[in-house]
Each structure stands twice: as structure tokens, then as C-alpha cells.
Amino acid sequence: MSTSTRRERERANARSRLIAVASEILEREGVSALTVRRIAGEVEYTAPVVYQHFTGKGALLLALVEAGYERLHAQMASVAGRAVTVDDRVLDTGRAYVAFAGANPHLYQLMNDATVDADDRFRAAEPVTRLVLDLLTGWAAAHRVPMTDPMEIAEVAWGTMHGMASLGQIGTIGFPRAARLADQALRALLLAWRTDGEHGVRDRPAG
Amino acid sequence: MSTSTRRERERANARSRLIAVASEILEREGVSALTVRRIAGEVEYTAPVVYQHFTGKGALLLALVEAGYERLHAQMASVAGRAVTVDDRVLDTGRAYVAFAGANPHLYQLMNDATVDADDRFRAAEPVTRLVLDLLTGWAAAHRVPMTDPMEIAEVAWGTMHGMASLGQIGTIGFPRAARLADQALRALLLAWRTDGEHGVRDRPAG
């Protein structure tokens, strides 16, 4: 029995070593360098070994995405926990999101590209979704803002952050500017959600 | 000379036929079906012929992206031209953007994936960027809202639309819901930009 558990341990170890090595390659050389032979070679194995730990390349990439969302969630949660005011809590968490994308551009790309199945990615992102949801319901409660559909609010905020992070990946924009855009967008959303109801829209004819 | 112009015409024709065929394959079967042999075969040629019209597969894909942004721009401009009020003009154009993504999911994916170089994509999107910029400066002028950095505003709006369109591609969200999210996000941004300056942020300590 002790040997069999050791085997299992070794198996799990090999699996996580593959993931770790793949992460390094991804961050250093981008998604195009992530070949099965290359990943296996980096831990001094041949390609078929990968298929004893993952059903295929897609499963390995999904594991990378899952690990990525865990890290992202941890960083967002950490920042959210340190904030003093509820508004700062939202803004800082948004900043953390964009900062993560800026610090791990290739990983962030993989976390949002069609390389990995969209629904699998969404499932992996679930903790982040919930964090954003909690964050905004907390914010709304503190400001006594009624929310008919909190999930919708969360999705808007989450999608907006992703939009700004995407802009950051464009060379002529970059992540410093994207961070400012994210800040502005979030401030605008918060202001609107607080203001909503107090102001009707005074519209004007188009020129 | 007449024969040489005919040759040029035929060359240009073959090029655009390749693009057209590639577009059809893309929309029907997705980006993974877009292989050089397949595209060439669809116009009854062999693969190497593609390299006499494009420097490589990347150039062909970029041409698809450029054509896509032209169509997107045309649809947005058309919708913007029909709007009655300045607010509707912005909202309708935003809706058109998300609707385009919903109607051409694979093309939209290609227009935003890392498959094509990010800066090339950004260049191809320039008309759309300018349209959004004009739209929002017009909106601001109509409402007498001062804008210190119109480009920043435009980027926020544009990025937000992209964020919502990205959410639409997730199966459990979908484009009908994404369209509503886009509407809500844009309304919120407009409201905030109009309200800004009139309201300070009354913040509260985090719970």
C-alpha cells in the first residue's frame, strides 16, 4: 500500500511538473511555443508521456487556464480584502484584474482565446465571477442601491474589465493606459449605478 | 498592354475569390477549418497558388480581418446615420457592434484573436475607432459635456463593447443577453459622463 501511494504521489508530481513547465514556456515564449514535444522535452520525457497525464493537449491547456484563474482570483481577493472603502474595494479589484493581464499577457490570452473551449474557460472562471458578484452586491448594499439583477451588474463589470485588458494588449495602447481606462470605466459604472433613478436621461436630437 | 491589364485583372480577381471563399469557410466551419489546402481547393487550385497572392497564411487572414472591419464599420455607420437623438445614436451603434459579433461569431473571433498580429488588427480597426471617436465627441458637444481626452472616452466605449461581445460568445450567456448587457453598460457610461462633475463620490467604509 505504501508503494502504491508513492506511485500516486509521483504521478501527481509529474502532472504538476508538466503544468509548471508549460506555464514557464507560455509566459516566456507565448502560446505558439507550447507544443507537446517541447513541454515533454523540458522535463526530459518524450511526447507520448503527456498523454498518460492528460487526455490531450487541450486538457493540459485547460489545466493552465484553471491555474491561471486560481492565481487571478487569489490576487483579486487579496486586494479586495485590503481596501478601506467599498468604492476602493471595487476599483482596486478592477485594477488588480487588469494588472494580472498586464503581468501575464500570454496566460491571459490563453484564458480568453478560443484555443480552449469557451464554456470550459467560463467554468474555470467561476470563482472570479462569484468574487465580482459578491463585491458588487456588497457595494450596492453599502450604498443602499437597489439591484434588480446583480448578476447582470457583475457581468457588465467583469466584461468591461476584460475589454480594457484586451485594449492593453495592443502595442500602441499598452497596459499602463489600459489600467487608467479600466479605472475610468469602473468609476463611471459605479457613478451611474448610484445615480440611476435620480436622473432621467435628458436626450437631444442628433445633429 | 491590354493583355497585361487583363492579367492584372485576373490576378486581382483570383485574390478576391480566395478571400471570399475563405470567408465562407470561416463563417460556416470556424477558424480551425481555414487551412491553406482547403481554401485553395475550394477554388480548384492547389495550395502553392495561395502564396502567389499572399505572402503567407497570415496575410490572407489579415485580409479577412480587414474585410470584416470594413463590413462592421459600414453597419455601424448605417445605424448611426439613422438615429434620431444623439443618445440613441450611441446606443444603436453599440447595439450594431454587438449584433455584428453575434451574427459573425467566427469572423469576430478572428478579428480579436491572437491568430492575427494585434497591431495589424488595430490598424485594420482604425475606421471603427474613428467612427466611435466622432460619435462620442458629437454626443459630448450636443450635451455640452467637456471632454479632456476624447480618445480615452472612445477607447473605454469601444473596449466595453468588445467586452460584452466576448461575454456573448460564452454559451451560458449568449448574444441576446450580451446585447442587453451592452445596452446597460453604454447607458451607464453616458449617464456617468453627463453626470460627472455634478456629483462628488460619497464613499463609505468597506464592511
Next chain:
DNA sequence: TTCGGAAACCTAACGCTGTTAGACAGCAAA
């Protein structure tokens, strides 16, 4: 201690990909 079986790993190969080289046909100009 020896034997049987399972697990781990390898080599070799398949069919696919983007891409290039070199040969061949057909047409325009000299």
C-alpha cells in the same frame, strides 16, 4: 527467491499543417 503482471517509457508511424523548390505547360513578344 522467483515469477507474473502492471505500470512507465520509448520508438516508429500516421495524417495533418504551412511552406518551398523545381519541373512543366502555355502564351506573348522578338
Next chain:
DNA sequence: TTTGCTGTCTAACAGCGTTAGGTTTCCGAA
């Protein structure tokens, strides 16, 4: 008619993800 260019082909290259089949290694039971 000959020369040369243009367009197209076949054949091949290296690389990809993936699978089949054989070989080694090691554990547990007889």
C-alpha cells in the same frame, strides 16, 4: 520559330497532435 515569362503543378520538408506496439522496470504474491 524561338525565347522567356507567368501560372500551375507535383513532390518534398519540417513540424504538429496523436496512437500503436514493443521494451524495460519495478512491485506484490507464490
